[in-house]
Amino acid sequence: MTTKPKVVPARRSERARSAILAATAELVFEVPYGRLSIEAIAARAGVGKQTIYRWWPTKGALLFDALLELSGGPDGVALPDTGDLRADLGQFLRATVAEMAEPRFDAFLRALMIEIQSDADLAEVYRDRLLAPQREAIRERLRVAALSGGIRADADLEVAVDLLVGPVQTRWALGLGGLNEGYADSLLDLVLAAVRPH
Amino acid sequence: MTTKPKVVPARRSERARSAILAATAELVFEVPYGRLSIEAIAARAGVGKQTIYRWWPTKGALLFDALLELSGGPDGVALPDTGDLRADLGQFLRATVAEMAEPRFDAFLRALMIEIQSDADLAEVYRDRLLAPQREAIRERLRVAALSGGIRADADLEVAVDLLVGPVQTRWALGLGGLNEGYADSLLDLVLAAVRPH
Incomplete structure (x- = not known):
């Protein structure tokens, strides 16, 4: 019998999501994209393949969210305006x-x-x-x-x-x-x- | 016993090569590229897979030669010079x-x-x-x-x-x-x- 504290499901989801995006970012850099599998991302993130497919229908959709995370999202794209x-x-x-x-x-x-x-x-x-x-x-x-x-x-x-x-x-x-x-x-x-x- | 005329090997090679390039051109248009297989190209061209691999090491190399064929090769890229x-x-x-x-x-x-x-x-x-x-x-x-x-x-x-x-x-x-x-x-x-x- 373990004495692990209860983890709120929403928080566990958020942790899994972050782990998946981080694993994607690592593996896109390590593995030629054509050979990068959802299985490999799931293994690196420590989640089941089905957890990934529940949130992202395709490898491309996951890739895009990982890129958004990496680039800080669509905010901050304003160009400087110094007048020059x-x-x-x-x-x-x-x-x-x-x-x-x-x-x-x-x-x-x-x-x-x-x-x-x-x-x-x-x-x-x-x-x-x-x-x-x-x-x-x-x-x-x-x-x-x-x-x-x-x-x-x-x-x-x-x-x-x-x-x-x-x-x-x-x-x-x-x-x-x-x-x-x-x-x-x-x-x-x-x-x-x-x-x-x- | 057939009475087929003998085919000169070089000519047969050239025919196979043309059939493979034509099959590639057709299938690139018909099948999403990620799902286009060398097997499918070989089947369409009526040749064995090994015949393709003998001439092209990768699907990409075959694609490129088919594109060269389609675009008429690197000749004729000169821009007009009418003086205007x-x-x-x-x-x-x-x-x-x-x-x-x-x-x-x-x-x-x-x-x-x-x-x-x-x-x-x-x-x-x-x-x-x-x-x-x-x-x-x-x-x-x-x-x-x-x-x-x-x-x-x-x-x-x-x-x-x-x-x-x-x-x-x-x-x-x-x-x-x-x-x-x-x-x-x-x-x-x-x-x-x-x-x-x-």
């Missing part, structure tokens, strides 16, 4: 480049790239919960700049967001290399030239 | 957008995106044999424009190539939508503003 557009966008681009060079983040994003190519539902969740807030934060910073005349009033801000994020995303996804602070600064030079008043 | 930079780049961007909207091409490229996220060797072959010639063709067209003063002499052409291909690639890879001729033209407006002389 070049400084603010430069800080954003250098941070993006640094993040993508971080091996754990890289492993996560590559796994997510694999999943969203074949899982349209997950792709939609990713767009709605992570990409859309990020893109809106950039667009909002550009909108403020347009109001004060730092950007042409007729510049297409949706395409301007693409100019800021697309080149870095593409170099990373296709493994083209060269993603460093110098690249971030060269990219910023061209993007600012594209949107500034004639 | 806007017209030439516009034609390239509209063709790119149209290609990515083509369901068969889309299925192939998504399968390749999946493979290159986890197979560094295949990613390198893809970069060397398809991406590098494409990027060089764009860079060359920009270089010619820079010589005649249509582009600032100090513009970073490597980053300018990224501005042209990155936004489209990213919208496609992340499923952000909106890839049509109007988008191609808006993107071109901003990219030309980025690189033209002050």
Whole structure:
């Protein structure tokens, strides 16, 4: 007979959930994603496979929640607004480049790239919960700049967001290399030239 | 006893190779890539699994050769040079957008995106044999424009190539939508503003 204190079920659930997300984060980094199994995650987390399937229907859904946990969720995506557009966008681009060079983040994003190519539902969740807030934060910073005349009033801000994020995303996804602070600064030079008043 | 004519072995090999590449092209479009097996390709092509493995070490390597076959190989990637930079780049961007909207091409490229996220060797072959010639063709067209003063002499052409291909690639890879001729033209407006002389 043991004398373990009673564990409130909700608290036990929360503990299991945290253990599963932590195990996922570890294993995404350790195991090629194609060979990463729910069984392995369950074993590492010390839970049964069914516990995982009760909360996450697919490996991709679990991956996404683990990424949200890792990235601190969709909050805090606002861009700085010091009044200096070049400084603010430069800080954003250098941070993006640094993040993508971080091996754990890289492993996560590559796994997510694999999943969203074949899982349209997950792709939609990713767009709605992570990409859309990020893109809106950039667009909002550009909108403020347009109001004060730092950007042409007729510049297409949706395409301007693409100019800021697309080149870095593409170099990373296709493994083209060269993603460093110098690249971030060269990219910023061209993007600012594209949107500034004639 | 049959009276079949003798088939020259080299010709039989070539026929098997074509059948395998054609079967791959069909099945990539019909079956989610994660569930597409070499067995299924062998069955469709009417060859043994070992025949496929003799020529292609992995599903990814086979996928890449089937894509090369589909896209007509790395030849013909030169950009038009009519002397009108806007017209030439516009034609390239509209063709790119149209290609990515083509369901068969889309299925192939998504399968390749999946493979290159986890197979560094295949990613390198893809970069060397398809991406590098494409990027060089764009860079060359920009270089010619820079010589005649249509582009600032100090513009970073490597980053300018990224501005042209990155936004489209990213919208496609992340499923952000909106890839049509109007988008191609808006993107071109901003990219030309980025690189033209002050």
